[in-house]
Amino acid sequence: MTDASAPMSAWDALRARRSAKTFADRIPPREVLERLIEAATWAPNHRLTEPWRFVVLAGDERARFGAHLAAAMAEAGEPAKAVEKTRAKPLRSPVLVVIAQRGPAANAEVEREDYAAVATATQNLLIAATAEGLATKWSTGGMAEMPEARAFLGLGGHDRIVAYVYLGYPAGDASSWPEAPPTRKPPEVDWRGL
Numbered sequence: 001m002t003d004a005s006a007p008m009s010a011w012d013a014l015r016a017r018r019s020a021k022t023f024a025d026r027i028p029p030r031e032v033l034e035r036l037i038e039a040a041t042w043a044p045n046h047r048l049t050e051p052w053r054f055v056v057l058a059g060d061e062r063a064r065f066g067a068h069l070a071a072a073m074a075e076a077g078e079p080a081k082a083v084e085k086t087r088a089k090p091l092r093s094p095v096l097v098v099i100a101q102r103g104p105a106a107n108a109e110v111e112r113e114d115y116a117a118v119a120t121a122t123q124n125l126l127i128a129a130t131a132e133g134l135a136t137k138w139s140t141g142g143m144a145e146m147p148e149a150r151a152f153l154g155l156g157g158h159d160r161i162v163a164y165v166y167l168g169y170p171a172g173d174a175s176s177w178p179e180a181p182p183t184r185k186p187p188e189v190d191w192r193g194l
């Protein structure tokens, strides 16, 4: 992570982004969050369907969300350990940005395109957050599939939760920040004509 006052190049932000495990308690200012959401909406999307929806939870709203999911899981007879883990999840970071794909799409092809667009929007948000000196983590798992999550967030039955983005300032000093980028394997590229 870097000093937010020193703008990062796109390349620096791409390489610096890592999934954070811990966050400081401080909530980033609303105007910063608005910039991140604007960054998300600059993603490419075929047919300009603008299929993204955002729900931003902070403060007590995170605990309310966790409690709502935990109650649904307990009602369904899930093990107490899993119930408590889910209850605590939204509290991992000071802000939880939920990014959803609006549905239903006109057909299967548009549905795929819309999913790709929302995933791209999510990456835009992560990179913009990194450039602002913020830590992020994209998460999905069972919590993204729960109908009770969609209902709490005001999403429809045809909407899909593409990302829970845990977001905040990095915790502690540099030693507690995510490790340096892993080395990448040489990509498989079939070069033709150059």
Ligand SMILES: Cc1cc2nc3c(=O)[nH]c(=O)nc-3n(C[C@H](O)[C@H](O)[C@H](O)COP(=O)(O)O)c2cc1C
Residues within 6 Å of the ligand: 017, 018, 019, 020, 138, 139, 140, 141, 178
């Ligand atoms: C679609 C998607 C879903 C993810 N879901 C989870 C998740 O549920 N839990 C988790 O710990 N990480 C999740 N991640 C984060 C990846 O595990 C992480 O990006 C990967 O370990 C590489 O680490 P890096 O982000 O630091 O480069 C998800 C990432 C993507 C793109």
